[in-house]
Amino acid sequence: MSTLIQPPSPGLRAPAAEAFLRFENVSKVYPTAKGPYPVLDGIDLSIHEGEFMCVIGHSGCGKSTLLNMVSGFSTPSDGRVVLHGNTITKPGPDRMVVFQGYALLPWFTAYENVYLAVDSVKPDLPAHEKKEITREHLAMVGLTDAADKKILQLSGGMKQRVAIARARAIRPEVLILDEPFGALDAITKEELQEELLTIWNTQRCTVLMITHDIDEALFLADRLVMMTNGPAAKIGEIMDIQFPRPRNREEIMEDPLYYSLRNQALDFLYSRFAHDDVE
Incomplete structure (x- = not known):
């Protein structure tokens, strides 16, 4: 069964020492004219080698900041991001970004x-x-x-x-995808999702991907990280997506579990953490 998991301390499926990529109590604060602005607060997350992880959340929840810290474009204000036991401090060819x-x-x-x-x-x-x-x-x-x-x-x-x-x-050991299909039409988007999965199934690098598309995440990911709203965003819940691989889009969308997971994600994003656009 696929389940929703409340985020525990580091190590979601195994002890933190065994994780391939880890966020260890990571926080990020940006200086502004109005004072410090906390983007992320206390992020603990373990990602295992070869895992396909998607991150979803409303604008301003720090998704891109998370990816920038893995790529080495940004560093945490507190905590650290660790790959292979080494703290990430700068970009490197072991991590590649698709924008x-x-x-x-x-x-x-x-x-x-x-x-x-x-x-x-x-x-x-x-x-x-x-x-x-x-x-x-x-x-x-x-x-x-x-x-x-x-x-x-x-x-x-x-x-x-x-x-x-x-x-x-x-x-690269880690492929970082920052909404790579967000600007494409629906047909091209689905074609590229299929091609991405084909490449991933062949090479099995670790993937960390931002998306605003719940259906895309359910088709691609092993787990879906759902962020609370900013400022000081946290990991709200982590959804385990255990559809067998290789995946067939039509078969998944005929599975009642697909709609159960989809509804749980919608409830998180648009009921429990609905984005408040009112000043």
Whole structure:
């Protein structure tokens, strides 16, 4: 059975020492003209190697701050984020980010964008191996025929495919996804979700992904972290999503459990922690 779990102290399925990626009593406070602004407060979370974790919550709940601390773009005000027992203090090739806005070099082709990442991280690799890795990962996302097109010639879905190929080509241990499909149409979004799962099932890196889409999270994730509202946001609940893998969208959506989990997430977000837009 899939269940909702109240977040305990570090170590959700095993002792914290066994976790691959950990948030240990993490808080983040930003200075503002009106004084300190607490974004996150006391985040304890353990993520296991190869796990696909989604994070959901209303705007201002610190989702992007969580991801930025894993990527090394930001550091906690208190506590620490630990990967392989080492505190994360800066960006590194063991962690790659895929942004909603693609972050590609528009004057390069799809092939050149991916090759540049491989060449930067593995400069000593023979050129023919870099080329092979680049072609392999473009093929994974269905872009073999578009490899020589400039980024400006590609659709939004194709650009995001390039971004995913670039991220996976350097084989990071953690893939960080910041609402990667949020700007895409529904059909393209579902296609890319399927492709992402295919890549993940093949390579099994650890994935930490922000989403605003409950259905997307239920299809992709092993667990769904639901954040309380900011300021001083916390982990409200963690949903265990135990549909078997590989997953079939149609089969999952015919399962009564899917709608039970969906309703629990909706209740959390729109009843218990409804976003208050009133000043």
